[in-house]
Amino acid sequence: MTERDSWEVDANCRDINVNTFFGTADQQQAATTICQPCPVRNACLDYALTRNMEYGVWGGHTQDQLHTLRRRQQRATRSRRR
Numbered sequence: 001m002t003e004r005d006s007w008e009v010d011a012n013c014r015d016i017n018v019n020t021f022f023g024t025a026d027q028q029q030a031a032t033t034i035c036q037p038c039p040v041r042n043a044c045l046d047y048a049l050t051r052n053m054e055y056g057v058w059g060g061h062t063q064d065q066l067h068t069l070r071r072r073q074q075r076a077t078r079s080r081r082r
């Protein structure tokens with residue numbers, strides 16, 4: 001079992017078509033409602049951020065929200081190095 005598998009088995013989306021999480025911005029926003037009560041939401045978000053996942057919904061965030069979050073993290077990292 002891989003690291004991802006260890007949390008993926010508890011995912012709310014485990015029996016949902018993956019395309020649900022890779023649609024338009026509106027479709028992704030709707031898909032985040034599946035994530036809200038997901039018990040592995042934090043692990044899913046960490047997975048996406050550490051692996052630079054560019055597309056789809058991860059950890060209750062649309063891909064646009066993930067891009068924003070990643071940019072904030074990068075800015076915070078850069079300012080800590082100064």
Ligand code: SF4
Pocket residue numbers: 011012013014021034035036038039040041044045057058059060
């Ligand atoms: S947070 Fe959303 S995308 Fe991530 S495992 Fe849970 S239901 Fe799936």
